[in-house]
Amino acid sequence: MSQQLVVGIDIGGTNTKFGIVDRRGNILCDGRMLTNQHEEVTGFLEELHGHLALLIEQVGGMENIKGIGVGAPNGNFYTGNIEYAPNLRWKGIVPLAKLLEEKFGLPTVLTNDANAAALGELIYGAARGMKDFIVITLGTGVGSGIVANGQLIYGHDGFAGELGHIIVIPGGRLHPGTGAHGSLEAYASATGVTKTAIEFLNNRPECKSLLRNYKPEEINSKVIYEAAIKGDALALEIYEFTGQVLGAALANFVMFSSPEAIILFGGLTNAGDLIMDPVRKHMEENLLPIFQNKVKLLFSELKESDAAILGASALAWEMKD
Structure with missing residues (x-):
């Protein structure tokens, strides 16, 4: 043994x-x-x-x-x-x-x-048998792992694939940890989704929402999800906005490495189709025709x-x- x-x-x-x-x-x-x-x-x-x-x-x-x-x-x-x-x-x-x-x-x-x-994912999960795929982790932050030609991409210094820190909205939201403005992580992480909710609530005082029943410090991705499944219009718009930002970023990743699949993993994926549908829509809309409808967009098959x-x-x- x-x-x-x-x-x-x-x-x-x-x-x-x-x-x-x-x-x-x-x-x-x-x-x-x-x-x-x-x-x-x-x-x-x-x-x-x-x-x-x-x-x-x-x-x-x-x-x-x-x-x-x-x-x-x-x-x-x-x-x-x-x-x-x-x-x-x-x-x-x-x-x-x-x-x-x-x-x-x-x-x-x-x-x-x-x-x-x-x-x-490669050994035990949704990417079994694949040689080209990207895993995007949507948790406290946004991480990524890129496999191309069957090999994990590390780059010359070990730090290749920090896709969560690409700039998706120039001059956009401040990431307090990096000092960058407008990075993907600032919008598509669980933290980012919470910030979007608070911004929407503050910028639209006339808009009714179940989220107004909570103090700002009580709002998190779980609360937003629960409001969305009850049909709350503002919560659904938060997912649409997040999907727009993430989907456009995924389109860029597709056009870079042409993966067979992109696998989404992490707490934010618990929202299911509420996040997947807008992500898929905006990814396809931002792809060149030669890439459209080729890339599988999957949730992880493994427990988080x-x-x-x-x-x-x-x-x-x-x-x-």
Whole structure:
């Protein structure tokens, strides 16, 4: 049984999810913790070690673990560092792979969290059998993993595919984490959708909406979704606007790499057709005819908590013994 398991860790801006995975992609046990309650990475590592030590004990101890794979915002596959992640409280360069190796005594490999999700889709999910596809993660931020000719695209420095930070509305909404104006993440993330709702409410005081029953700090993507499924016109317009911005951006991505599919993953996809229909409409409208009606637009087939854990675990299986 020695070294037949790996640890997969998905670090998000809000939550960190982790699990023990076997070679067939079964998550034997898992857990989660808050990422954003730790101002320093040392406190985060202490809590993570406590959780994982219990899980590793459940599966027979450290001798059964081959290594650790990690997906993290701005994670650099080449260096093992998290570098200047705008959605994390730990600023600058954090040598996370090295710190985890020291903490657990296990070899550790790290990549961007969206790249990990793409690996999860490639091996276990909607992208099985595909050689060209893009995964877009719609969570606290907007991430992306690009696979072309069967290979994950890292670029020369490990940071290729930061599609969430392309500028979609020049001079538009400020992204507080990066200082950029008008980036995709500022509009198409769960955070961005919430900001759109508050802007619409403030700019249209005469417009009736179920969202006016909430204080601004109480409005989130779940509240907006619940209003939309009740037919609230303003909530539906929020999804239309978000779909317009995201759909146009996806059209650009299609014309860049001509993928077989774009797979949407993350909390915002819980809105289903409310987000998918306007995204598809605006993507097709912005494509050249040679690209229209060729690209599959899919939701992830994996549970949100599983995809990035499985992708991160796939990294660990690739490590040399």
